Amino acid sequence: MKNYINKISTILLIAAILGGCKKYEQFPVDKVTGNYVFDPLDSAGVNAQSFLYGVYAIVKNGHNRVGNDYLDAASDDAVSSRTGGNIPVTLITTNAVTSFSFPGAENFWEGTSLSQAPTSSGVPDAFWAGVRNANIFINNIGVVPVKGGLSNGTTTAQLWRSEARFLRAYFYFELVRRYGGVPLLGNKVYDISDKLDLPRSNFADCINYIVSECDAIKDSLLMAPVADADNYRATRGAAMALKAKTLLLAASPLFNGDNIDKANPLTGYxxxxxxxxxLAAQAAKDVMDLNAYSLNPVFTHIFLDQNNRERIFIRPGNNSTNIETNNGPVGFQAGGSGNTSPTQELVNAFPMQNGLPVTDPASGYLASDPYSVLSAVKRDPRFTATIFYNGANWLNSTVQTYEGGQSKPNTSLQQTVSGFYMRKFMGDFESAGTYSNHSSDWIVMRYAEILLEYAEARNEVEAAPQADVYDQLYALRARAGIDAGAGGNYGLAPNMTQAEMRAAIQNEWRIEFAFEEHRYFDIRRWKIAETVMNQPRTGVSVVKNGNFYTYNPITILNTVFKKNQYLYPIPYNEVAKNPNMKQNPGW
Structure with missing residues (x-):
């Protein structure tokens, strides 16, 4: 893994030649040509493989990537703790963006800026740069006589070509879920002399293309699980998972029957x-039937153990304490900037350990002890693995988010605005004296996602949810540590209607995948953003009175969501210079 990370950060010169990123002069730049990269005499394929590393590097590491915030801070799950008038997630969530001022940290069409991660890698931001560089690789790898291959007869060159096709399909997926239909370029690499007034392809054509690419390449990729230095690479399971993810997007209300522009094939069916x-359910079931993946027994270690079998596709990161120092609670000697403030809405979404929602009188929830610090009946263990709250254990101490407490001193120091901090992705430092380096890989797809994709899709085709839907939620809740209960239902009501199960599945997505860039897109694809985002974001003001606390609800941000926000605007410059590039509705 470390070997790959080093290669990403130091062997990007070849991708830079044609992709526009910084040149690293490991050998004279004037000697670097396409013939040097794709060398018919290079039987080891060293330079070509370096170019492929550069294409992989365009996959985003989501940790604090949006102007040093998580993308979920632009959903109803969190807000940025940072102040000022140019916070990208705040601009997005308050509808303070336009087609010519969309925050560069989330504008992956134009690619005029470098990575917005805390340490810029010099990798092009645009997914179009990824498509272009993948096409360069796809078109040229055939001349490199690289040795070796897979047991099924796939040569190494064919394997690498399929990896580039996977990455291209993934970049298209990321573009389509933001913009709807986008131009499909095929294998063509355009240069400055080409006519570039390309039209957008229909949404349906884009979905079909991504799916067909996944089908075409899956048998010429590595089989999972792939460990250690190769665990970042695209596999058969990753291609199949991308297909399932794409088909679920296509089946979702925003694109399937509730198109924001009913007769416009660019914005959906x-x-x-x-x-x-x-189709989405079957694609997810196909991944399940590989028997290559399983839920990691310990929820927190999905993100810490690099070779666990829940991971399907990752963007590797360095071993560091960056997550803690950026997002950990303030007031500890080990450091923490508290960038991310989870909302009360997210906190309320976590049930009790018996699986019952906090609104259920039988759940055991106590308003006087909302985080179950003292109560015998605890919260869903994913709550304590995701959220820092007043009284949470950390660094051999407890988090104090009461007014004037160590982690909410009410000084000029940046601190939580909601009464909560993000805990997810961090190391096991509850009983430690300080932080120590750990994996900061970003998981793009994991097996829990497949289970929920299957459950969601099956629920939409059944008159009432059957065992195949319940079983996926049981598996996730059992792994989380929720009690099975006397009926073995893990707190889920038996005999739910389709609508009741839909709500349960949507909540399971929310709590299982908090801060993993799901909620932001889920509320869009379900077409509920105009409801949930037009309500104030709330938090809690905790007041300490002796040994007792009172919990007072507070409004922390008034968010705004208009119908046009379901899709991103095509950047103004693209529309202005290309008469065939149609803008999305309302922009």
Whole structure:
């Protein structure tokens, strides 16, 4: 793994030649040409493989990537603790953006800026740069006589080509879920002399293309699990998982029957087809049937143990304490800037350990002890693995987010604005004296996602949810540590209606994948953003009175969501210079 990370940061010169990123002069730049990269005499394929590393590097590491915030701070799950008038997630969530001022940290169309991660790597930001560089690789790798291959007869060159095709399909997926239909370039690499007034392709054509690419390459990729230095590479399971993810997006209400512009094929399908849910369910089931993946027994260690079998596709990161120092609670000697303030809405979404929602009188929830610090009935263990709250254990001490407490001193120091801090992705430092380096890999796809994709899609095609839907939620809740209960239902009501199960599945997505860049897109694809984002974001003001606390609700941000925000605007410059580039509605 460390070997790959070093290669990403030091062997990007080849991708830079044609992708626009910084040149690293490991050998004279004037000697670096396409012939040098794709050398017919290079049987080891060293330079070509370096170019492929550069394409992988365009996959985003989501940790604090949006102007030093998590993307979920632009959803109803969190807000940025940072102040000022140019916070990208705040601009997005308050609808203070336009087609010519969309924050560069989340504008992956134009690619005029470098990485917005805390330490810029010099990798091009645009997914279009990824598509272009993948095409360069796809078109040229055939001349490199690299040795070796897979047991099924796939040569190494064919394997690498399929990896580049996977990455290209992934970049298209990221573009489509933001913009709807985008131009499909095929294998063509455009240069400055080409006519570039390309139109957008229909949403349906884009979905079909991504799916067909995944089908075409899956048998010429590595088989999972892949460990150690190669665990970042695209596998058969990753291609199949991307197909399932794409088909679920296509089946979701925003694109399937509730298109924001009903007759516009660029913004979604112009009809509803229940078979789209069936296709999504089958694609997820195909991944399950590989028997290559499983849920990691310990929820927190999905993000810490690099070779666990829940991971399907990752963007590797360095071993560091960056997550803690950026997001940990303030007031500890080990450091913490508290960038991310989870909302009360997210906190309320976590049930009790018996699986019952906090609103259920039978749950055991106590308003006087909302985080179950003293109560015998605890919260869903994913709550304590995701959220720092007043009284949470940390660094051989407790987090104090009461007014005037160590982690909410109410000084000019940046601190939580909601009464909560983000805990997810951090190391096991509850009983430690300080932080120590750990993996900061970003998990792009993991097996829990497949289970929820299957459950969601199956629920939409069944008149009422059957065992195949319940079983996926049982598996996730059992792994989380929720009690099975006398009926073995893990707190879920038996005999739910389709609508009741839909709500349960949507909540499971929320609590299982908090801060993993799901909620932000989920509320869009479910087309509920105009409801949940037009309510104030809230937090809590905790007041200490002797040994007792009172918990007072507070409004921390008034968010705004308009219908046009379901899709991103095509950047103004693209529309202005290309008469065939149609803008998304409302922008």
């Amino acid at each position: 112009t009809d509803y087809d229940v078979n789209r849910w069936t």
